[in-house]
Amino acid sequence: MAILLQGCxxxxxxxxxxxxxxxxxxxxNPIEHCRVGGSFxxxxxxYELKERRHWEFTWIGRxxxxxxVQEPVEKEGYITDTIKSFDQFGRAAPKGAHWxxxxxxx
Numbered sequence: 001m002a003i004l005l006q007g008c009x010x011x012x013x014x015x016x017x018x019x020x021x022x023x024x025x026x027x028x029n030p031i032e033h034c035r036v037g038g039s040f041x042x043x044x045x046x047y048e049l050k051e052r053r054h055w056e057f058t059w060i061g062r063x064x065x066x067x068x069v070q071e072p073v074e075k076e077g078y079i080t081d082t083i084k085s086f087d088q089f090g091r092a093a094p095k096g097a098h099w100x101x102x103x104x105x106x
Contacts, residue, residue: 020101037071
């Protein structure tokens with residue numbers, strides 16, 4: 001019982017909210033209807049991926065694991081690419097964390 005009292009249930013970030021823009025690298029124009037992860041860009045090339053969280057039982061004093069985000073960027077007629085980002089202690093991010101990945105060139 002004493003061992004269980006040293007643990008706790010914490011909300012961990014699997015992926016923070018991510019926003020940004022997708023542009024054609026040759027013309028510098030925004031790309032509409034481009035799929036980024038589970039979202040699509042609007043007429044300005046803007047996309048938004050919602051935050052994902054989960055509950056995890058952990059021990060007091062244990063460091064939060066890293067978060068590695070890797071989301072595909074796809075549109076017919078363009079080369080498929082991937083948005084990648086890493087935070088060593090990212091799962092400790094509070095609810096509502098937001099990463100801005102502005103002006104991503106596709």
